[in-house]
Amino acid sequence: MDLDVDEASAALRDEARAWLAEHVPRPSLPSMDTAEGFAAHREWEATLAEARLSVVTWPREYTGRDASLLQWLLFEEEYYAAGAPGRVSQNGIFMLAPTLFAHGTAEQRDRILPPMARGEQVWAQAWSEPEAGSDIAALRSRAERTDGGWLLSGSKTWSSRAAFADRAFGLFRSDPGEQRHRGLTYLMFDLRAEGVMVRPIPQLDGEPGFAEVFLDNVFVPDADVLGEPGNGWRVAMTTANNERGLSLRSPGRFLAAADRLVDLWRERGRPEDVAARVADAWIGARAYQLYTYGTVTRLAEGGGLGPESSVNKLFWSHLDVALHETALDLLGPEGELAGPWTDGYLFSLAGPIYGGTDQIQRNTIAERLLALPREPR
Amino acid sequence: MRFAVSAEQRQFAESLHELLARADTPAAGRAWARGEHEPGLKVWRELADLGVPALLVPERRGGLGASATDLVVVFEVLGHHAVPGPLAESVAVAPSLLAPELLPALASGELIASVALPPLVPFALDADVAGVVLRVRDGRTERVEIAEGPVRSVDAARRLFRVEPEGTPLGAAPAEAFELGVLAVSAQLLGAGQWLLERASAYAKQREQYGRPIGSYQAVKHLLADVATRLELARPLVHGAAVAVTGGEAVARDVSAAKVAAGEAAYLAARTALQVHGAIGYTAEHDLGLWLTKVRALTGAWGGAGHHRARVLAALEDM
Structure with a gap:
């Protein structure tokens, strides 16, 4: 049992860190859910692709780097620590592409993946x-x-x-x-x-x-x-497991947010009333990071993603809400001012709903991990 | 990176499980609570045969020279079976405090040690079965005598003893002694929490009300799913802290994070298991209470969540 990062993975991580430090747009892009912001995020995908950093886990022939899942996790940690833009291509690269790799034809992959990787097709x-x-x-x-x-x-x-x-x-x-x-x-x-x-x-x-x-x-x-x-149901389940299990919300996102929360807490004079929740946010993000390292180890050794992906999703969706609530409570009367923390908060509120609600995840955990009887359906 | 229990560790854990499942640890715990140590000491001797007390003792002193990651795998099993006795004290902490000439006896199981580390560990647990009682104060180790006890714990199988204010100085105490104690207790909590989850899930499958197993109702199954989630996410923190203790980086931060998460997950498991069992779980005849009270005691032992959260934040500020 170790947490050592091998040389090749460290090299990719260091390259990503250096590249991001130079290229992450400042000020940050407008919301991807506006016409202007969508276009800017699409352009960012192209910039990432030029550096072969938009889809690192894909094969080289599709502008990827054949990166391992561990390397992808390290890349994501750097990506979010650098405050880089959200991924407008998320649905394609993390949900559709894994399904194409598993079930698609060579023609489909050749036609669909390259423009997806460059943000030309979102x-x-x-x-x-x-x-x-x-x-x-x-x-x-x-x-x-x-x-x-x-x-x-x-x-x-x-x-x-x-x-x-x-x-x-x-x-x-x-x-x-x-x-x-x-x-x-x-x-x-x-x-x-x-x-x-x-x-x-x-x-x-x-x-x-x-x-x-x-x-x-x-x-x-x-x-x-x-x-x-x-056969669509079985094909789609590949995507569903990817979504919940690993790639939808990588740990790097929460680690970066938790670090920002700790900074905010310190800047605001370490208020006692939220100290425990600040610590819990960091502990939760660290737990999710380590849990995912464990998942990646299991996958590398031939294991699969089962009901653990529901454990994962239930955990991070709660972590995200709690972390942002803590920031807003910490800010007190200023917490209502629209900005990155309120944006993150509103975004977090969707987590317990999309990709299978908390209640669906709990059913899956109880029935498939704990083998409790199915409820009548 | 390979962040998982190794095949050898899994095998060792399985043989421990087999041994302890046969050993009737609930009966040993009940006897221990009455001051009848023999059934519990028999379990300790069997554990010694497998090398448990030898884990952290260096090979040249008759030990196994095992790593902290081995230690947490073992302590999760010990916690799962609610083994009574000063486990963290004797197996995890004493090897770094005792004089080298005492280590072979510790490794073989002939010598049991107990340790107080005031203020976070104010009592010496089960000092009456210990051949040597230590206290760590201001970074120094002393050998001390029992002053008074046993003092009752909420967990009747934890017999607490006050020690004399003056002791015989033994030397400097390494900081890792405390970290290893916290780590071992965290792993024990995790194991106890896992047992509580398993028992509650089994009961929910078997117990019927309104004509159906209660585990088919969402009100019940969702409680258990939350426990499973908390335990699953606490385990990597305990493993990660064991790696940190071995490697020496951010030790306080990671050990404290593990204690907070394992303590809270196990405590949620205990409360949920009681709720799922209902009145039968509240009886002294049922074994559930042995685990529930142990988890309650260990949640505060070696520093409660407040102390360890503060340590996490202090460590983050230094980074």
Whole structure:
């Protein structure tokens, strides 16, 4: 058992640190959920890609560096410590790409991954529907067979980045005779295709971070089916495990936020009333970092991500809220002033909801990790 | 980086588990609480046969020269089975305090030690079974005599003793003595918390009310999921602190973080396990109380959460 960083990993970490120190935009970019901010974040993705730092874990042929998961974690620690911009390409590079590597064809990877890595194509996720939230298997949007492809109809909602993104991916009911998890197909579609209407939805901060997407007989070629038709649920589960398990919110993000909280606490004269919560925020971020080092060790030795990814998500979503609440409480009357801490706070409030609510995660932990009986469904 | 329990460590933990599962540690703990030490000392002798007291004793003194990461793997198992006796004191702390000529007896299990480190460890635990009682004060180790005891603990199996104000000086006490004690207790808490979670989960599967196992109700299963989450995230802190003690970097910060997280996770496990069991868990006949009271005692022992949080913050300010 050790925490030693090997030479190659240290070299990547040091390179990233030096590059970020020079290139991270100052002042920080406007919110990615505005037209102007989205464009600026897209440009930042291109800048990252030029330095081959946008998708370090991908193979070299797709502008990656074949970095190990440990190297990725170290990169992320540097990335957030440097205060670098949020990743507008997040849905694509951390959710769709792992699914493409697992289930996609060579043609799909060659066509889709390079523009994704450079921010030329930004992806939105399209999972939820008005009647299918936690119960995602209740989705109703359809994919009907047509010549050379499929016609999509229905609506998707809470679709992150869809207000400004180029393309989206999601599950559609392709076999009307089947129910629930069966007869679903994983499809990728153009958000500007004929028959698509995007209605941006302002979030708590007033900016349209997600949107409702209406589909009316939208043509999608067979080439944009990911995995086998009818096998969408299994294909999507790859993504779901990636999202919760490791890549959605890397520990570096919370470590950086916890360090900033400790600094804030010190600058404000070490107020006693929040000291315990400041310590707990740092301890929580450190715990998540070490837990993830353990996960990466297990994966490197051939293990998989199981219900632990629910443990992980439940933990960080609470940590994030608590950390930001502590900062706002520490600031007292100034806590209401809009700025980085209120931005972070509002962002954190979504954590216990997206990617599977806290309640869904607790069900998974109880039923799959502790083997408690399933509740009647 | 390989941040995981090694195959050898896992094997050692498994053989310890087997031994302790056979040993009826609840009965030994109950006897220990009445001052009948023999069943507990029998467990100690069996642990000595496996090399537990030899772990941190150097090889040239008859020990195993094991690392702090080995120590926490072992202490998690000891905590899981609620083994009575001055474990942290004798196995984790004494090797760095005792005179070299006493170490072979400590390693073989012939000698049991107890230690007080006032103010955070004001009493010498189970000093009446210890062949040597030490006190660390102002960075110096002294050999001391029992003054009074046992003083009752909320955990009846923890028999606490006051020691005489004057002692025989033995030499300088290394700072790592305290860190290893805190680390060992943190691992013990983790193990006790894991036992409480396992027992409560098993009970929730078997106990039926309103015609269904209570573990199928979200009100129950979500409590247990929260406990599992806290324990899962406390364990890497304990392991990380063991690595820090071995490597010498940010030791106070990491050891204290481990104590806070392990203490709170185990305490949540204890409260939740009692709630899930209901009235049966509140009886002295049921074993649950042995673990619940031990966790309560260990949560404050070797410094409570307030002390250790302050140490984390102080260490962060120095970085």
